[in-house]
Amino acid sequence: MPENVSEHGGAASPADDSIWHWRCKVNGQIIERDLPASTTLLHALRDHCSLTGTKGACEEGECGSCTVLLDGAPVNSCLVLAAQTQDCQVTTIEAMASGRKLHILQDKFLAAGAAQCGYCTPGLIMAAAALLKQHPDPTPDEFLQGMEGNICRCTGYKAISEAIRQAAQEWPTPPEVP
Amino acid sequence: MLYQPQILEEALTLKADLGGDVDALAGGTDLLVALSRGQWRPKNVLDLSRVVERSEIRKADSRFSLAHGVTHAQLTRLPVRALAEAALSIGGPQIRNRGTLAGNLGTASPAGDGCVALLALHAEMELTRAGRGSRRLPVRDFFLDYRRTELRPEELITRVVVPADWTSAWHKIGKRGSVNISVVCAAVARSPQGRFGVAFGSVGPYPLTAPKTEALLNAAALTPELIDEAAAMAQTEVSPISDHRASAAYRRAMCGTLLRRLLTEHFLNGRD
Numbered sequence: 001m002p003e004n005v006s007e008h009g010g011a012a013s014p015a016d017d018s019i020w021h022w023r024c025k026v027n028g029q030i031i032e033r034d035l036p037a038s039t040t041l042l043h044a045l046r047d048h049c050s051l052t053g054t055k056g057a058c059e060e061g062e063c064g065s066c067t068v069l070l071d072g073a074p075v076n077s078c079l080v081l082a083a084q085t086q087d088c089q090v091t092t093i094e095a096m097a098s099g100r101k102l103h104i105l106q107d108k109f110l111a112a113g114a115a116q117c118g119y120c121t122p123g124l125i126m127a128a129a130a131l132l133k134q135h136p137d138p139t140p141d142e143f144l145q146g147m148e149g150n151i152c153r154c155t156g157y158k159a160i161s162e163a164i165r166q167a168a169q170e171w172p173t174p175p176e177v178p
Numbered sequence: 179m180l181y182q183p184q185i186l187e188e189a190l191t192l193k194a195d196l197g198g199d200v201d202a203l204a205g206g207t208d209l210l211v212a213l214s215r216g217q218w219r220p221k222n223v224l225d226l227s228r229v230v231e232r233s234e235i236r237k238a239d240s241r242f243s244l245a246h247g248v249t250h251a252q253l254t255r256l257p258v259r260a261l262a263e264a265a266l267s268i269g270g271p272q273i274r275n276r277g278t279l280a281g282n283l284g285t286a287s288p289a290g291d292g293c294v295a296l297l298a299l300h301a302e303m304e305l306t307r308a309g310r311g312s313r314r315l316p317v318r319d320f321f322l323d324y325r326r327t328e329l330r331p332e333e334l335i336t337r338v339v340v341p342a343d344w345t346s347a348w349h350k351i352g353k354r355g356s357v358n359i360s361v362v363c364a365a366v367a368r369s370p371q372g373r374f375g376v377a378f379g380s381v382g383p384y385p386l387t388a389p390k391t392e393a394l395l396n397a398a399a400l401t402p403e404l405i406d407e408a409a410a411m412a413q414t415e416v417s418p419i420s421d422h423r424a425s426a427a428y429r430r431a432m433c434g435t436l437l438r439r440l441l442t443e444h445f446l447n448g449r450d
């Protein structure tokens with residue numbers, strides 16, 4: 001039980017009004033940290049868990065580079081307080097490869113040359129993983145609706161689309177998204 | 179202090195006790211942007227995103243009753259066309275998975291896409307204050323002025339109630355992609371008895387209805403001539419401003435265009 005949450009998970013104790021005891025399952029591991037309550041999930045992951053694969057760019061929900069899966073659904077980690085993920089499951093780009101074996105999406109991004117500066121790539125891969133999990137063979141509309149929250153300023157979207165399409169052809173044989 | 183109640187009753191009690199000293203936080207897709215820009219410095223935060231009843235959708239008496247935390251992603255699957263289409267136009271999947279209808283109402287942006295759909299559907303909302311019970315009001319009475327609403331500091335928006343048996347449609351002119359603040363959006367709805375609702379976004383200080391246009395549509399059978407009249411009338415009922423996205427004249431003209439298009443495509447000849 002986090003220390004500033006009452007028995008029914010409700011009102012906080014007045015003892016500490018700024019520190020939140022964050023407990024969350026990140027990439028399958030339970031993590032507990034004391035954080036300022038206003039810490040976003042993005043900064044909790046990057047600054048308090050050394051999980052710097054998730055990138056922050058706009059920090060206003062526009063670009064999608066900070067995309068992670070929260071209980072399996074893609075969200076902008078810059079727009080979620082870490083506290084709002086209490087006892088939830090968060091999946092980041094670090095969980096995609098298993099050991100030295102890349103995830104099929106990572107493989108296809110490499111092969112298609114879908115990254116230049118690479119800043120958008122982790123977010124794109126998480127959004128694509130969520131898309132293909134929901135729609136293993138997405139229609140053009142589903143594809144667009146699944147990927148429209150992510151922006152790439154370098155590549156144009158051709159190689160990215162190609163990489164995701166190719167990954168889709170081998171889906172769902174690759175390892176499940178944890 | 180961050181409060182994270184797990185049940186609605188507890189959230190309501192906290193809001194009633196702390197009033198204006200605590201800000202409700204739902205999906206955070208408006209508030210966290212403001213936090214990131216340094217525009218939101220809350221004394222206390224009431225996180226509604228863990229309330230267990232938040233996502234509930236009930237159907238009764240040909241109405242859907244939506245709990246406060248129903249997300250845009252959920253709304254895209256609701257068989258209420260205007261609301262589902264409005265929800266699908268909001269942000270990308272990341273925003274739709276977090277952003278809520280109550281949050282869209284709470285922000286009361288003139289461009290609020292969900293608000294516009296609700297206005298056309300003659301939807302109602304429930305505002306609740308612990309100890310005093312709930313009051314129901316038409317969404318049409320909720321908006322008072324630019325980002326000013328009927329919501330009192332001790333209250334929460336607890337439910338939104340929309341008709342399940344109306345024909346409705348919605349369209350937005352705006353930029354494609356997640357950067358999606360609309361230039362103009364419009365919604366039209368019609369009850370099984372033939373009563374119309376017409377609403378527009380981004381053409382006034384808050385999401386607007388067009389009561390004279392509605393009266394015109396309610397009074398006679400829908401014909402191409404009546405649609406022309408309604409499109410002309412609607413342009414007199416909106417009060418757009420010019421900004422970097424579009425001029426007032428363009429927005430006004432587009433209200434007529436959108437209304438004509440929605441009525442013709444979805445309502446003429448009993449289509450849909």
Ligand SMILES: Cc1cc2nc3c(=O)[nH]c(=O)nc-3n(C[C@H](O)[C@H](O)[C@H](O)COP(=O)(O)OP(=O)(O)OC[C@H]3O[C@@H](n4cnc5c(N)ncnc54)[C@H](O)[C@@H]3O)c2cc1C
Pocket residue numbers: 060061062201202203204205206207208209210211226246267268269270273276277278279280281282283284285289290291292329333334335336356357358359360
């Ligand atoms: C990239 C991006 C794109 C967007 N695109 C669109 C778009 O196309 N169209 C559009 O309309 N909006 C858009 N938005 C804005 C936003 O997503 C919506 O307004 C959303 O519905 C807000 O809901 P929320 O749950 O995230 O609200 P929050 O940010 O959590 O809260 C918003 C306001 O509502 C209040 N509130 C929330 N719940 C309650 C409650 N139960 N009772 C009382 N008050 C409450 C809060 O106190 C706050 O004032 C976009 C935002 C971003 C970041």
Ligand code: FES
Pocket residue numbers: 055056057058059060061062063064065066067076077078079
């Ligand atoms: S950093 Fe989160 S959306 Fe851009």
Ligand code: FES
Pocket residue numbers: 114115116117118119120121151152153154155
């Ligand atoms: S590769 Fe640079 S932003 Fe996409």
